[in-house]
Amino acid sequence: MKRMLVLYRELAGYFVNNMNNLAENHDVSIDIVAYAVQSDAPFQFSFHSNINLFKRSETSDIQIKEWISSGRYDLIFCGGWSDKGYLTAISQKGNTPAMLGFDKQWLGSMKDRLATLYLRFKVKPLFDYTFVPGTEQTRFAQQMGFVDGTIFQGAYTCETKRFHQVFQWRQTNPSEIKKQVFFAGRYVVEKDIQQLWNVAAKLLDERPDWEFHFIGKGPLWESRLLHPRAIHHGFLDGNKLDSTIRTGAIFVLPSIYEPWGVVVNEFAAAGYPLVLSDKVGARTGLKGKHNAVVFPAANTEALYLALHEVMSKTEDERREMGKESHSLSMHINEANYAAAILKMMR
Numbered sequence: 001m002k003r004m005l006v007l008y009r010e011l012a013g014y015f016v017n018n019m020n021n022l023a024e025n026h027d028v029s030i031d032i033v034a035y036a037v038q039s040d041a042p043f044q045f046s047f048h049s050n051i052n053l054f055k056r057s058e059t060s061d062i063q064i065k066e067w068i069s070s071g072r073y074d075l076i077f078c079g080g081w082s083d084k085g086y087l088t089a090i091s092q093k094g095n096t097p098a099m100l101g102f103d104k105q106w107l108g109s110m111k112d113r114l115a116t117l118y119l120r121f122k123v124k125p126l127f128d129y130t131f132v133p134g135t136e137q138t139r140f141a142q143q144m145g146f147v148d149g150t151i152f153q154g155a156y157t158c159e160t161k162r163f164h165q166v167f168q169w170r171q172t173n174p175s176e177i178k179k180q181v182f183f184a185g186r187y188v189v190e191k192d193i194q195q196l197w198n199v200a201a202k203l204l205d206e207r208p209d210w211e212f213h214f215i216g217k218g219p220l221w222e223s224r225l226l227h228p229r230a231i232h233h234g235f236l237d238g239n240k241l242d243s244t245i246r247t248g249a250i251f252v253l254p255s256i257y258e259p260w261g262v263v264v265n266e267f268a269a270a271g272y273p274l275v276l277s278d279k280v281g282a283r284t285g286l287k288g289k290h291n292a293v294v295f296p297a298a299n300t301e302a303l304y305l306a307l308h309e310v311m312s313k314t315e316d317e318r319r320e321m322g323k324e325s326h327s328l329s330m331h332i333n334e335a336n337y338a339a340a341i342l343k344m345m346r
Contacts, residue, residue, distance in 0.1 A: 001027050001050075002345050003072055007064065007086040008034040008079040013237065014262050016045045017159045021334045022341060023048035031067070033059050038186075043237055061085035068092050074345040077101060077131075081123045090126045099129040099344050101155055103259035105281050106139035116143035129344045131155045133260040134284045152340040156262045156282075160333045163269035166242050167326050170271050173246075174319065179210040180248040181307065182267065184241075187218030190257040192277070192298060197225035199304045203311070204229050210311060213248065215241070245270055249318055250310050253280050256297045268329035271322035273313075275306045285332060291324035 006019070011034045022028040033054045037043055047053060064085065068076060069092040076098040078086050090098050100123070106112060124145045132138055133156040141151050170177060181200070185191045193214075200212040204227055211229045215236050224232055236244055251267035252275040264282035268274060268291075276283045277297035287294060293309055295302040310318065 001029050002074045003029045004031070004075045004077060004341070004345070005067060005073045006030060006032040006034075006077045006079070007083070007089075008032060009083070010035050010037050011043070011045060012262070013043055013045070014156065014158050014265070016047065018157060018334055018337050019051060020048045022338050023050035026338055026342060033064065042235065061089055064089040065092050068096065069094070071096060075099060075341070078127070081119065087123065087126060095346075097128045097344055097346050098126060099131050100127040101131045102140075103133050103137055103156065103281065104140050105136035105259055106143060112140070112143070116140065120145045131340060131344075134281060136281055136284055137259075152344070154332055154336045154340055156260050156265065157332050157334055157337050158262055158265035158269055158329070160269055160330060162242065163266050164326075164330070166246055167269060167271040169246055170322070174315070176247050177249055177315065178247045179311075180213050181210065181250045181252055181311070182213045182215065182245060182248040182272070183252055184215040184263045184267070185253065186216050187220040187224065189220070190255055192254045192256045193220060194223065195298070195300055195303060196252065196254050197230075199300060199307065200225055200230060201227060202304065203307060207311065213244070215244070248272065250275060250307070252307060253277065254297065254303050255279050265329050265332060268325035271326045273310050273318050273321035274325055275310055286325065286328050288324045288328050291321045291328065
């Protein structure tokens with residue numbers, strides 16, 4: 001049995017799904033050290049018996065160093081570089097391969113150039129591999145000094161089987177699809193949700209047969225759009241989420257900062273047309289020829305026009321867009337994720 005140590009920040013459902021897949025289908029034993037989940041996204045996780053979970057708040061740097069220096073692991077997976085204790089512990093890894101996971105996009109800014117210069121000398125030497133979601137993160141990894149053969153893509157996948165089932169329901173029940181626009185995410189400035197509420201209010205007045213649905217909570221909850229056809233569901237997970245999104249017509253994510261956005265994978269897998277800002281990293285893997293409209297972030301008129309364009313299409317046209325979204329999402333799957341992890345193990 002292979003053994004892996006994961007040093008992570010906040011866990012999410014898609015990540016736990018991939019860990020469970022590795023444990024169950026590839027005979028991998030996994031120790032995970034992770035931070036507590038955020039209070040406005042209280043996910044409930046179930047772990048395979050081959051997985052041991054340790055709270056970061058109760059796991060000292062010395063303890064992690066001892067685990068790593070023992071040589072018991074076949075791979076060390078570190079999520080990001082913000083926890084200096086994790087990095088110091090990894091410096092004791094000896095011959096154990098270590099992989100850095102991150103989702104930072106390469107924007108080519110001076111800030112990015114300075115960051116990658118620092119990371120090239122201070123962080124990169126600790127790692128043999130990097131695991132990233134897509135092309136823009138690959139560019140960032142290359143600027144850090146990672147070379148071909150050490151960079152793996154596909155680090156963010158949704159629970160493909162689960163959302164494929166939503167897609168199948170939508171395909172067999174087309175008459176149940178309603179004129180509903182969905183947003184899912186935290187109510188924070190980075191999602192540009194206040195601009196979305198302004199645009200939604202205008203579109204709801206213009207189109208009395210449409211609704212906007214918002215899934216999530218966060219600091220901006222008290223300033224949410226109040227409108228009879230603006231429905232705020234709060235935080236949803238599992239079956240509640242699946243049943244809620246079955247009938248929607250469009251997914252929108254207008255973020256001004258979104259390194260990737262696994263929620264895009266989820267709605268794509270469910271068969272939704274996508275309206276995304278050009279800051280959403282997932283656009284690089286989930287925008288095809290016809291399934292998505294990408295608009296300049298922080299541009300109210302552009303967001304309005306993008307939503308107006310997709311809302312004006314026929315139901316058949318939106319259904320075809322959703323089929324392409326689903327097809328693209330199925331290529332970013334758990335099997336490819338596991339294959340990448342296994343290649344990095346000694």
